[in-house]
Amino acid sequence: MSPLSNKKPIFVLSFAVLSLAALGVLIWMLYQKISEVSAVVAEAEAKMAFLEKSEREFSVAESGVKDYEKEINLLESAFLNESKFVDFLKLLEGMSKKSGVGFSAKSAKIPAAKGEEAALSFELSGDFGSVVNFIALLDKIPYSGIAESVNVAPKTTRINYLIFNFDL
Structure with a gap:
């Protein structure tokens, strides 16, 4: 038996452990990126919801102003x-x-x-x-x-x- 053949399982085992560690680091980095993107998407969705709510409130206020346009004109003429x-x-x-x-x-x-x-x-x-x-x-x-x-x-x-x- 050659001395190199005894060390082959150690190299394979070392390579497997390093490969798993590298894969673990890559998975962890991918998870971090996904978390960052999810946070950005959640923030964008919250801002969009706020803008939609503001738009609805503005539409209601605008229709209220149109409903009371006659009274507003009366007040302004006073x-x-x-x-x-x-x-x-x-x-x-x-x-x-x-x-x-x-x-x-x-x-x-x-x-x-x-x-x-x-x-x-x-x-x-x-x-x-x-x-x-x-x-x-x-x-x-x-x-x-x-x-x-x-x-x-x-x-x-x-x-x-x-x-x-x-x-x-």
Whole structure:
């Protein structure tokens, strides 16, 4: 018997053990890669589910806005804007002509944002009955506001006015 033939089973056994170890390492590495890919897929599925849920909620909200579009337009029309302010001034000028008083706007503050208030100061000149008639006509206009202060002075050579500070 040759010395090499005695060692053949040891080489075969060593090769088999190394092959199994290498196969085990490859299987373990494959398992790790599969785990990583599974985690990425699970995360992507969770994000997709979240996006689908958000899309459904958005669709519901969008249909809600469409359902209440008429009410929203009504609310938006209730806020004062520049054109409505001009319409209000034209209405006051028309009322002054109707009641026979002189109308002069002194200052105006138009709101820049929806939360701000509008303010208007104007002067009326004329006899007391005409001024009272103008004030009575204020009750008939389609606007609401608060007369913050009213100053009445008798007609003299220089003073003939009534000033309203009207906050809309």
